[in-house]
Amino acid sequence: MPTRSPRTASVTQLETFYTVKQAAKRLIPTDQDPDNPDGNDEAGERWLRDGVNHKGWPCHRFGRRLMFSDSDLAEIAAMHRNAPTRAGRPRRKPARAAA
Secondary structure: OOOOOOOOOOOOOOOOEEOHHHHHHHHOOOOOEOOEOOOOOHHHHHHHHHHHHHHOOOOEEEOOEEEEEHHHHHHHHHHOOOOOOOOOOOOOOOOOOOO
16 A cells, blocks of 8 residues: 655745734834824825825725734835935135135
């Protein structure tokens, strides 16, 4: 009787998904504002939605819901990492006026 090789179990792990509001809070953490205790800042949510709709940022759509996984958020954060700045051109010395 031939020996059967053991099946290799392919393990698929489901990532954690976040709504637009949760993803905005993870990407753009805001300190507790005394004027806005709920932290209901819709600018971050709008920024994420516009990025997905107009710039093709990574996301998942479940039905009509827009969701972001941990890897999506990491990719978006990497796209917006601040590039190192370089010093500009050195200034030229002003020309001396003829006396």
